[in-house]
Amino acid sequence: MSTIHAAVMTEPGTIELREFPKPTIGEDEILLKVERTGICGSDKHMFAGHMKLQFPIIAGHELVGVIEEMGPKASQQMAIVGGPIAVGDRITTTPSSTACGKCWYCLHMPQRPTLCSDRYVHGFVSSDVAPTPRGGFSQYMHLTNRSWIFKIPDGLSSEIAVLTEPAAVATRAVERALAPGIPHIAEGLGMDKSVLVLGAGPIGQLVVATLAHIGTDLIIASDLSESRLQMAHQMGAHQTFSAAGSLEDRLAAVQQMTQGVGPDIVIETAGVPIVFKESLDYVRRGGIVIEVGHFTDPGGVEIHPNVVCFKDLDIRGMWAYPAMQFKTALSFLKNTKAPLDKFITHRMSLAETAQGIDVTGSEGSMKVVIEP
Numbered sequence: 465m466s467t468i469h470a471a472v473m474t475e476p477g478t479i480e481l482r483e484f485p486k487p488t489i490g491e492d493e494i495l496l497k498v499e500r501t502g503i504c505g506s507d508k509h510m511f512a513g514h515m516k517l518q519f520p521i522i523a524g525h526e527l528v529g530v531i532e533e534m535g536p537k538a539s540q541q542m543a544i545v546g547g548p549i550a551v552g553d554r555i556t557t558t559p560s561s562t563a564c565g566k567c568w569y570c571l572h573m574p575q576r577p578t579l580c581s582d583r584y585v586h587g588f589v590s591s592d593v594a595p596t597p598r599g600g601f602s603q604y605m606h607l608t609n610r611s612w613i614f615k616i617p618d619g620l621s622s623e624i625a626v627l628t629e630p631a632a633v634a635t636r637a638v639e640r641a642l643a644p645g646i647p648h649i650a651e652g653l654g655m656d657k658s659v660l661v662l663g664a665g666p667i668g669q670l671v672v673a674t675l676a677h678i679g680t681d682l683i684i685a686s687d688l689s690e691s692r693l694q695m696a697h698q699m700g701a702h703q704t705f706s707a708a709g710s711l712e713d714r715l716a717a718v719q720q721m722t723q724g725v726g727p728d729i730v731i732e733t734a735g736v737p738i739v740f741k742e743s744l745d746y747v748r749r750g751g752i753v754i755e756v757g758h759f760t761d762p763g764g765v766e767i768h769p770n771v772v773c774f775k776d777l778d779i780r781g782m783w784a785y786p787a788m789q790f791k792t793a794l795s796f797l798k799n800t801k802a803p804l805d806k807f808i809t810h811r812m813s814l815a816e817t818a819q820g821i822d823v824t825g826s827e828g829s830m831k832v833v834i835e836p
């Protein structure tokens with residue numbers, strides 16, 4: 465029997481390259497040969513022990529690959545978008561399986577499938593639970609009949625398509641600000657709006673690029689890192705400022721950029737509790753705050769709820785995105801003018817997954833991609 469390699473996180477802080485039998489798929493399943501998998505901030509949190517999960521785990525949920533084998537009934541059973549699909553096609557898959565369709569959330573809020581209480585997520589499931597591997601830091605992945613499959617459009621390279629998952633997060637963050645907009649009377653995100661993006665890591669950069677893609681009038685980005693602010697300019701930010709100064713000075717700077725009013729929308733992507741508090745300080749009265757950064761829980765921060773009342777604010781959170789957001793993300797990646805090739809700063813082998821996680825988030829790094 466032939467074997468394959470996968471990078472297994474045996475516990476937080478430890479990754480071992482292990483051999484597995486090459487997966488045998490069922491008649492409604494797919495065997496995916498993984499081409500590229502991006503390292504996400506949540507992989508870093510997992511490695512640092514910030515997430516309560518059942519180890520060992522083959523992490524990795526931002527991936528593109530080529531269909532190596534396909535059961536005869538896979539096309540009927542799976543959720544396939546942009547298809548039809550065949551052996552040899554390039555595809556990506558959402559981390560989340562299809563929703564169950566039967567739980568309280570599926571019955572009451574089918575438009576928010578990530579609230580489903582009976583789904584699994586690629587890259588976050590134990591590799592002791594069959595089928596395996598179900599994570600991207602592996603040469604192959606077993607895709608069950610509950611997988612979402614998105615065919616990569618012609619004309620979109622796999623180098624860029626590996627950004628589909630973070631682009632889904634970014635485009636949904638912007639769409640959260642769009643809905644239920646009545647832009648011409650100053651509600652929601654119209655193209656004439658000002659948006660402040662806090663945090664210029666991979667998600668913040670893609671949010672900036674998304675805003676530029678839809679033609680937002682004023683895009684402001686803030687981060688501690690000067691090199692990240694420079695990249696934000698390349699992604700389409702009109703103004704940037706360092707997050708290092710006093711809050712008073714930063715508020716004054718943003719006021720000056722927005723005609724003394726404050727930004728219409730603030731999108732928090734830093735994942736630092738104090739930055740959420742500052743989002744409420746920056747946004748204008750009647751504005752919208754989108755909270756994207758806190759996928760894990762780094763603790764709390766004191767806020768004055770009076771600000772929410774006084775400013776008449778809309779605060780909108782998001783837990784990932786509906787699977788169909790991948791269609792939006794692929795369209796964005798295919799059509800954006802942002803120089804996304806500059807975005808991938810490191811390419812590494814499967815054996816270097818732990819180093820890749822170390823490098824992620826460090827000065828000078830943006831997206832680190834593993835090529836199994």
Ligand SMILES: [Zn+2]
Nearest residue numbers: 504526629630
């Ligand atoms: Zn991710």
Ligand SMILES: [Zn+2]
Nearest residue numbers: 564567570580
């Ligand atoms: Zn459900």
